Amino acid sequence: QVQLVESGGGLVQAGDSLTLSCAASGRAFSSYTGGWFRQAPGKEREFVAATSASGRGSYVASSVKGRFTISRDNAKNTVTLQMSSLKPDDTAVYYCVASTNGVYYGPLEGHYQYWGQGTQVTVFS
Numbered sequence: 001q002v003q004l005v006e007s008g009g010g011l012v013q014a015g016d017s018l019t020l021s022c023a024a025s026g027r028a029f030s031s032y033t034g035g036w037f038r039q040a041p042g043k044e045r046e047f048v049a050a051t052s053a054s055g056r057g058s059y060v061a062s063s064v065k066g067r068f069t070i071s072r073d074n075a076k077n078t079v080t081l082q083m084s085s086l087k088p089d090d091t092a093v094y095y096c097v098a099s100t101n102g103v104y105y106g107p108l109e110g111h112y113q114y115w116g117q118g119t120q121v122t123v124f125s
Contacts, residue, residue, distance in 0.1 A: 002026045002114045004096040009119030012086055016123075020081040022096030022116060033099040034072050034079035037109065038092035038121075045109065048094070049081060053102030061107065064090070086123045093118040 008020040022034065035050025049070040051058040058070050069082045079096060097112035104111050 002029055002032065002098050004098060004114055004116035006094065006096045006116045006119040009094065009121045011122045011124065014087055014123055014125045016086055017082070017084040018086060018121060019083065020094055020096075020119060020121070022079040022081075024077045024079070024096075024098065026077075028100075029077050029098065030074040031100075031102045032114075033102055033105045033112075034070075035097050035099075035105060035112065036070065036079075036081050037095045037097055037112075038090075039095070039118075040089075040092040043092075045095075047107035047109070050097070050099075050105035050107075051079065052105045057103075057105055059105050059107070083121075086121075088123050088125050091121060091123050093120050 003025040036048040039045040049060040055072045067085045072079045095118045096116035098114040099112045
């Protein structure tokens with residue numbers, strides 16, 4: 001079992017930067033894919049970014065590419081989402097996810113077995 005706890009959300013102005021962190025429990029996390037999804041009010045949940053177990057592979061959604069960067073530190077069991085040039089459209093609850101398939105880091109929600117409780121990010125103009 002893996003438990004995921006997000007932190008770092010908050011209220012920021014458009015154009016600002018914010019870093020989200022996900023702390024995972026369990027030694028197995030280093031063999032799992034780690035990533036982020038988000039859900040805005042009234043919208044479906046959408047994939048943001050994910051990284052392979054090793055951290056050598058990653059995939060970032062086109063909607064945030066060039067602004068968001070995902071990374072992980074397996075020694076600390078953490079996955080980090082660095083967000084810059086934030087826009088009001090980035091307002092959402094951001095969820096940390098993990099997949100036991102350590103080589104899949106794509107956007108299919110069903111591949112992710114573990115989900116955090118979410119952290120709110122609000123961007124105002």
